[in-house]
Amino acid sequence: MAVLVTGGAGYIGGHMVLKLLDENEDVVVIDDFSTGQEWAVPAQVPLFRGDMADRSILDAIYSEHDIGSILHFSGSIVVSESVDLPLKYYRENSCKTLELIDYAAGKQTAHFIYSSSAAVYGAPGLEPVTETAPSAPESPYGTSKLVTEWMLRDFAASNPAFRYAALRYFNVAGADPLMRAGQSSGVSTHLIKIAAEAATGKRDGLQIFGDDFETPDGTCVRDYIHVTDLADAHYCALRHLRAGGPSVVANCGYGSGYSVRQVVDAVKAVSGVDFKVTQAPRRPGDAAMIVADSTFARTKLGWSPELDNLETIIRHALEWEHKLIDRQIETSAK
Numbered sequence: 666m667a668v669l670v671t672g673g674a675g676y677i678g679g680h681m682v683l684k685l686l687d688e689n690e691d692v693v694v695i696d697d698f699s700t701g702q703e704w705a706v707p708a709q710v711p712l713f714r715g716d717m718a719d720r721s722i723l724d725a726i727y728s729e730h731d732i733g734s735i736l737h738f739s740g741s742i743v744v745s746e747s748v749d750l751p752l753k754y755y756r757e758n759s760c761k762t763l764e765l766i767d768y769a770a771g772k773q774t775a776h777f778i779y780s781s782s783a784a785v786y787g788a789p790g791l792e793p794v795t796e797t798a799p800s801a802p803e804s805p806y807g808t809s810k811l812v813t814e815w816m817l818r819d820f821a822a823s824n825p826a827f828r829y830a831a832l833r834y835f836n837v838a839g840a841d842p843l844m845r846a847g848q849s850s851g852v853s854t855h856l857i858k859i860a861a862e863a864a865t866g867k868r869d870g871l872q873i874f875g876d877d878f879e880t881p882d883g884t885c886v887r888d889y890i891h892v893t894d895l896a897d898a899h900y901c902a903l904r905h906l907r908a909g910g911p912s913v914v915a916n917c918g919y920g921s922g923y924s925v926r927q928v929v930d931a932v933k934a935v936s937g938v939d940f941k942v943t944q945a946p947r948r949p950g951d952a953a954m955i956v957a958d959s960t961f962a963r964t965k966l967g968w969s970p971e972l973d974n975l976e977t978i979i980r981h982a983l984e985w986e987h988k989l990i991d992r993q994i995e996t997s998a999k
């Protein structure tokens with residue numbers, strides 16, 4: 666049976682499509698191209714353009730394909746924007762997912778994998794966080810993810826034919842090692858992407874938001890996970906559900922934390938470019954440290970990440986940034 670990937674033209678969804686193709690799965694993509702790129706979807710993949718909660722498009726997909734599982738990546742992801750536009754986040758991330766779940770269950774689609782976030786934890790303290798830690802999101806973005814997890818939990822409890830995996834992403838970065846995909850959307854707020862843009866001259870430099878946190882060097886500590894390992898985690902979750910395993914909630918991070926300053930220094934070292942770095946005030950809502958305890962994914966889902974190395978993540982992010990520059994030169998020369 667085919668796997669439907671929502672947001673399959675986007676950053677993480679795009680890497681998932683590659684993983685599924687590498688595994689010889691039948692893949693179908695739906696994307697509204699709000700941030701995704703059409704060229705990111707391999708030509709052999711059936712592609713539907715539109716809103717993943719639009720029943721007429723879902724009808725078209727289901728009439729042509731036998732969808733056994735949905736991997737649901739599309740959604741809105743900018744934490745600061747969610748503070749200004751909370752209803753957008755509840756609509757995009759929660760309400761539309763409800764519609765999708767409802768539709769999928771009506772069509773007997775049995776497995777649903779949801780892109781959740783470490784943002785459901787809020788500010789969890791200075792230890793690696795397990796899935797059983799209290800959920801206390803500090804932004805409408807985080808709350809919209811948590812509400813959706815709860816919908817999935819309650820719906821699955823009422824409907825044993827439907828099982829789900831909610832994967833809580835930590836800080837996703839890097840690009841496909843073969844350079845078939847990477848982070849391409851125009852505006853980025855994420856540290857490694859911004860640092861890669863600074864190193865390749867796309868932006869003047871980088872600001873470090875806050876140096877007075879309770880961390881060893883005063884800057885925030887995060888758990889950076891390679892996007893290809895994250896796609897692997899989804900495939901492990903899919904295998905788990907297909908094998909009859911119960912619904913799960915799983916952290917996706919490595920369990921090792923790096924400070925903003927360590928990341929910036931590593932990007933400078935790997936790129937060989939000493940780009941400008943300035944100190945700026947704290948960004949509202951940033952927690953001092955968020956690092957995953959990923960024992961559950963490793964032991965219960967059989968996840969065995971292969972790219973757990975900050976330099977590798979940065980090298981791939983930089984390579985992809987160069988590729989984007991080459992592509993732009995190519996496009997503008999046409």
Ligand code: UDP
Nearest residue numbers: 854855856859872873874885887925948951
């Ligand atoms: N950060 C920074 N400068 C930037 C972008 C991010 O200092 O230009 C910091 C941010 O304040 C946070 C960390 O880098 O402490 C990771 O931020 P990112 O937006 O990548 O992910 P988040 O952890 O917020 O989801």
